[in-house]
Amino acid sequence: MSDPTIIDGKKVSKQVQEQAAQRVEKIKQATGVTPCLVTVLVGSDPASITYTQMKRKRCEAVGMKSMKVELPTETTTDQLLAKIKELGDDPAIHGILLQHPVPSQIDERAAFEAIPASKDVDGVTIASFGAMAFDLPGFGCATPAGICDLIDAYDIDCTGKHAVVIGRSPILGKPMAMMLLARHATVTICHSRTVDLPSVVKQGDIVVAAVGIPNFVKGDWLKEGAIVLDAGYNPGNVGDCDYESCFPKSSMITPVPGGVGPTTIAALINQTSIGAARQLGLDPNNL
Ligand code: NAP
DSSP states (O other): OOOOEEOOHHHHHHHHHHHHHHHHHHHHHHHSOOOEEEEEEESOOHHHHHHHHHHHHHHHHTTOEEEEEEEOTTOOHHHHHHHHHHHHHOTTOOEEEEOSOOOTTSOHHHHHHTSOGGGOTTOOSHHHHHHHHTTOSSOOOHHHHHHHHHHHHTTOOOTTOEEEEEOOOTTTHHHHHHHHHHTTOEEEEEOTTOTTHHHHHTTOSEEEEOOOSTTOBOGGGSOTTEEEEEOOOBTTTBOSBOHHHHGGGEEEEOOTTTSHHHHHHHHHHHHHHHHHHHHTTOOGGGO
16 A cells, blocks of 8 residues: 555644634724634643643734733632633633643633633533534534644545544544534544444544544554544654554554644634634624
């Protein structure tokens, strides 16, 4: 078999951000308002600090404003909910990103649910999940939405394909499965209690790995010619798929880093530009 196509997440994320930049410029021209994303960080986890900085930088790169709210590690759920409500009520803010994970004393689900659906540009609320699952306007969860940008950019036709999603988290595996379903794939969702995972993965024309275990999916689990989309991002820039053994079995594959990773922030930025357009009474599809 010939070498697989290596899916270039950096290139796709650049294209998505260019679209967002054009939309932002048109919003500014039409309304005089600059779209704004606020990042909310609770605590001082170094990786979370880096992620929120990266998100704000990318906002600015497309001409949007960014704001940061940093709260101490000992913040209570009530204090965080009050801050998110204040940001939700502020008409100058068009998108709210609460950096995950929050410290353990906080009810993270309650905090996510405090984000108004119109500003949930990271797609983390139950309302956003429901809208996405019902094919209604709303925001997809950013990482699976970024994976869909890769699917679209590489003209991957999901219709009738068997997609196997490994992982069922509310921010990745579950929304990914719904998005693949909307693209007419036949979807199987696997998790830690799945029996004989390799034999289930073997049925996948498309395999999405969202497990959080480095090099977990092995090449000999794959069907010949499978499309491998690795959402994993483990310490040391290691994915959830064992790239070396998966590469020769696949027809398309995302590397780590440089595959799924860059598209998550691009999706967030793009959705913020769409959210701003809607909140300002413009049709994002005509911008
Ligand atoms: P998570 O919340 O920990 O969920 C992991 C999922 O994997 C769970 O559903 C779990 O099953 C399943 N799992 C664990 N061990 C398994 C096993 N032995 N066999 C089969 N399934 C197993 O993780 P997440 O937040 O979804 O993240 C998954 C990966 O994506 C991580 O590597 C993370 O770093 C990466 N990620 C990347 C981005 C990005 O921007 N690119 C964003 C978010 C996450 P149960 O439900 O049964 O426990």
